[in-house]
Amino acid sequence: MNGSGRFAGYSLQAFQRDLVAGFIVGVVAIPLAMSFAIASGVKPQYGMYTTIIAGFLISLLGGSKFQIGGPTGAFVPILLGVVLQYGYENLLLAGMMAGVILILMGIFKLGVLIQFIPKPVTIGFTTGIAVIIFSGQIANFLGLREMKSHEDFLSNMKEIGMHLSTTNIYSVITALISLAVLIALPRVYPKIPASLVGLVISSLTAALWFSGKVATIGSTYGAVPSALPAFTMPHVSMEQITMLLPPALVIAMLGGIESLLSAVVADGMGGTRHRSNKELIGQGVANIITPLFGGIPATGAIARTATNIKSGAASPLSGMIHAGTVLIVLIVFAPFASAIPLSSMAPILMVVAWNMSERKEFVHLLRTKTSDSVILVITFLLTVFTNLTTAVVVGLLLAVIVFVKRMRDTTSVTSMVKEGLGCPQINILTLEGPLFFGAAHRIETSIMDSLRSHHGSLSGDSCFVGQTPRVLLLHMGKVPFLDATGESNLAGIVKHVASSGGRILISGIQPQPKAFLQKTGLYERIGQHHFFDHTSGAIVFSMNQLDLNRCLGCKQQAFHECSTLATLASFGDVKSER
Incomplete structure (x- = not known):
C-alpha cells in the first residue's frame, strides 16, 4: 500500500465519512490524552x-x-x-x-x-x-x-x-x-x-x-x-x-x-x-x-x-x-x-x-x-x-528456552528395520526433526549408540559385535532444518564411520540441509554419489558395498539377495569387497 493507495478512489462522500469519524475519535481522545x-x-x-x-x-x-x-x-x-x-x-x-x-x-x-x-x-x-x-x-x-x-x-x-x-x-x-x-x-x-x-x-x-x-x-x-x-x-x-x-x-x-x-x-x-x-x-x-x-x-x-x-x-x-x-x-x-x-x-x-x-x-x-x-x-x-524491560527480556528468554526444548523433543533417531531383523553390515536410521544446536548432541549420541549396539541386537548373533557397519544409511526426509551445530555433529559421525572403513549414505535430504552441507563442504566430503532421492536406491547401492566374507554364516537374511551373496561368497566367485 503506497501513499496514493491509501487515498485511492477518494470522493466527497469519503471525506464526509472521515469528517464524522475524525470528530468522534477526537472527542474520545481528549479525556484519554489528559x-x-x-x-x-x-x-x-x-x-x-x-x-x-x-x-x-x-x-x-x-x-x-x-x-x-x-x-x-x-x-x-x-x-x-x-x-x-x-x-x-x-x-x-x-x-x-x-x-x-x-x-x-x-x-x-x-x-x-x-x-x-x-x-x-x-x-x-x-x-x-x-x-x-x-x-x-x-x-x-x-x-x-x-x-x-x-x-x-x-x-x-x-x-x-x-x-x-x-x-x-x-x-x-x-x-x-x-x-x-x-x-x-x-x-x-x-x-x-x-x-x-x-x-x-x-x-x-x-x-x-x-x-x-x-x-x-x-x-x-x-x-x-x-x-x-x-x-x-x-x-x-x-x-x-x-x-x-x-x-x-x-x-x-x-x-x-x-x-x-x-x-x-x-x-x-x-x-x-x-x-x-x-x-x-x-x-x-x-x-x-x-x-x-x-x-x-x-x-x-x-x-x-x-x-x-x-x-x-x-x-x-x-x-x-x-x-x-x-x-x-x-x-x-x-x-x-x-x-x-x-x-x-x-x-x-x-x-x-x-x-x-x-x-x-x-x-x-x-x-x-x-x-x-x-x-x-x-x-x-x-x-x-x-x-x-526485565519482564520482557526474561519472558522472551524463557520462551526461547521452552521453544528449544520443544523442538529438541520433536527430534528422534529410529531404526528402519524391525528389532533383530537387520543386516549386520548395513545400519539404516531415520532422522526426524530439526537438526539444530538444541538437538544436535542428542542426535549424535543416539546415532553413535546405535552404531555400538546395532549388531549385538540381531537375533543374538554376537559374532559381529563391536564391528562398525560397512554402510550407515541416514534417511533425512523428515529433517527440515540444519544449522552449524547440527552440521558439525554430523561431520563427527562421518569422520567416525570413515575411520572405521565404513561409508555414509544419505537419502531424501531436504533443500535447506542439502544447501547448508554444500556451503560447508561436508556434502563433497560425503560424496555426491552417496546422496539418494529415495531409500530404496540407497539400499541397492549398499548391497554392492558389502564384505561377502561376512555374509558367510549370517543367519539374518535381511534382504532377498542375502542367500545369493552368501552362496557366491562360499565359492569365492565374488571379491570380498566392492
Missing part, C-alpha cells in the same frame, strides 16, 4: 499536544490506513519511571531517541520481528501494565493528599496504605459518578463517548456542589494553556544519550509492538493490509517531532483506531481530522479544563486498564497449565513488581 499524561507524571496539556502533533503525523506518514496515534496506557509505567528518575526534559529527549530507533527499525525492515514475540509474553506484560495503571489511580479516586509517586508497585501501594486516612469523600462521590456513566452509558447509547460524558457530568457535579473541596487540574497543575507551545530544541549531550539509551530502547520496542498490534487489529476490522516498516518509520518521525513541542511519546492506540473504523473512516484523513479536533478544543475550551477534578479522570484510566487487561486470554492461558502458563505468570509478575 488522563494518560497525568498518569505518566506530566501536565495534562502535554497529552493534548501529543495527540495533536503525533496523531496528525502518524496518520499522514504511517503504513496503516486507519491508525490513530497518540499517548496510550501501555506507555504509562515506562514514562512515569523516566519522569521520576530523569525528569520531564529528559523524557522528551528519550522520546526523540526512541523515534530515531523506530525509523532505523523501519529502514532495516525489522517490523516483522514484532511477530516473533510470543503471546504469553505480550499478554503477561499487557496485563501487568493494566494492574499498574489501575492501582496508580486509586489515590486520585479516593482523593488522597500528600501522596508521593514511586517507580515500583509495592512502594506505591505502601504509600496509599499510609495515606488512606486522608480519603476525601467528595472525591469518591465525584469518581463514582464518573464511573457510573462509564459503565452504564455504553450499554444504552454505545455510540456516545462515555469517557467525555462521564468527565463532563462529574466535573459539573463537583463544580456545583463540591467547589473547592476536590483537587482539580488547575489546583494541581495550573491553568491549561489554550495554544500549542513554541518549538523548543532540547539540550543534547553524549552523557544524556548514554544515560537515556535504555529507556529509549524500551519506549521504541513498546511503541513498535503497540503500533503494529493496532495496525493488525485495523486490518482485521477494515479489510486492509498495513505496511509494518512504513508504519515504524511514521511512528519514528512523529516521536522525533512531537517532543519539540512538549509532547510525550506516542504510538498506535488500539481502542481509538477501532472507534475510528466503527465510525466509518474512509482514509488516513480521519486521523488528521481527529488531531485537528483536539487542537480546536484545546484553543476554545482550555480554560474550562482547569476545573476538571482529578477524581473524575481516575475512573477513565481504571476502565482503560480493565479493558486492556486481556483478562479472558490471561485466564485461558493460565488454565492450560503448560509452560506457556509459567511464562505468562512470570512476565506478569515481573512487569508489576520490577519493570517492563
Whole structure:
C-alpha cells in the first residue's frame, strides 16, 4: 500500500465519512490524552499536544490506513519511571531517541520481528501494565493528599496504605459518578463517548456542589494553556544519550509492538493490509517531532483506531481530522479544563486498564497449565513488581528456552528395520526433526549408540559385535532444518564411520540441509554419489558395498539377495569387497 493507495478512489462522500469519524475519535481522545499524561507524571496539556502533533503525523506518514496515534496506557509505567528518575526534559529527549530507533527499525525492515514475540509474553506484560495503571489511580479516586509517586508497585501501594486516612469523600462521590456513566452509558447509547460524558457530568457535579473541596487540574497543575507551545530544541549531550539509551530502547520496542498490534487489529476490522516498516518509520518521525513541542511519546492506540473504523473512516484523513479536533478544543475550551477534578479522570484510566487487561486470554492461558502458563505468570509478575524491560527480556528468554526444548523433543533417531531383523553390515536410521544446536548432541549420541549396539541386537548373533557397519544409511526426509551445530555433529559421525572403513549414505535430504552441507563442504566430503532421492536406491547401492566374507554364516537374511551373496561368497566367485 503506497501513499496514493491509501487515498485511492477518494470522493466527497469519503471525506464526509472521515469528517464524522475524525470528530468522534477526537472527542474520545481528549479525556484519554489528559488522563494518560497525568498518569505518566506530566501536565495534562502535554497529552493534548501529543495527540495533536503525533496523531496528525502518524496518520499522514504511517503504513496503516486507519491508525490513530497518540499517548496510550501501555506507555504509562515506562514514562512515569523516566519522569521520576530523569525528569520531564529528559523524557522528551528519550522520546526523540526512541523515534530515531523506530525509523532505523523501519529502514532495516525489522517490523516483522514484532511477530516473533510470543503471546504469553505480550499478554503477561499487557496485563501487568493494566494492574499498574489501575492501582496508580486509586489515590486520585479516593482523593488522597500528600501522596508521593514511586517507580515500583509495592512502594506505591505502601504509600496509599499510609495515606488512606486522608480519603476525601467528595472525591469518591465525584469518581463514582464518573464511573457510573462509564459503565452504564455504553450499554444504552454505545455510540456516545462515555469517557467525555462521564468527565463532563462529574466535573459539573463537583463544580456545583463540591467547589473547592476536590483537587482539580488547575489546583494541581495550573491553568491549561489554550495554544500549542513554541518549538523548543532540547539540550543534547553524549552523557544524556548514554544515560537515556535504555529507556529509549524500551519506549521504541513498546511503541513498535503497540503500533503494529493496532495496525493488525485495523486490518482485521477494515479489510486492509498495513505496511509494518512504513508504519515504524511514521511512528519514528512523529516521536522525533512531537517532543519539540512538549509532547510525550506516542504510538498506535488500539481502542481509538477501532472507534475510528466503527465510525466509518474512509482514509488516513480521519486521523488528521481527529488531531485537528483536539487542537480546536484545546484553543476554545482550555480554560474550562482547569476545573476538571482529578477524581473524575481516575475512573477513565481504571476502565482503560480493565479493558486492556486481556483478562479472558490471561485466564485461558493460565488454565492450560503448560509452560506457556509459567511464562505468562512470570512476565506478569515481573512487569508489576520490577519493570517492563526485565519482564520482557526474561519472558522472551524463557520462551526461547521452552521453544528449544520443544523442538529438541520433536527430534528422534529410529531404526528402519524391525528389532533383530537387520543386516549386520548395513545400519539404516531415520532422522526426524530439526537438526539444530538444541538437538544436535542428542542426535549424535543416539546415532553413535546405535552404531555400538546395532549388531549385538540381531537375533543374538554376537559374532559381529563391536564391528562398525560397512554402510550407515541416514534417511533425512523428515529433517527440515540444519544449522552449524547440527552440521558439525554430523561431520563427527562421518569422520567416525570413515575411520572405521565404513561409508555414509544419505537419502531424501531436504533443500535447506542439502544447501547448508554444500556451503560447508561436508556434502563433497560425503560424496555426491552417496546422496539418494529415495531409500530404496540407497539400499541397492549398499548391497554392492558389502564384505561377502561376512555374509558367510549370517543367519539374518535381511534382504532377498542375502542367500545369493552368501552362496557366491562360499565359492569365492565374488571379491570380498566392492
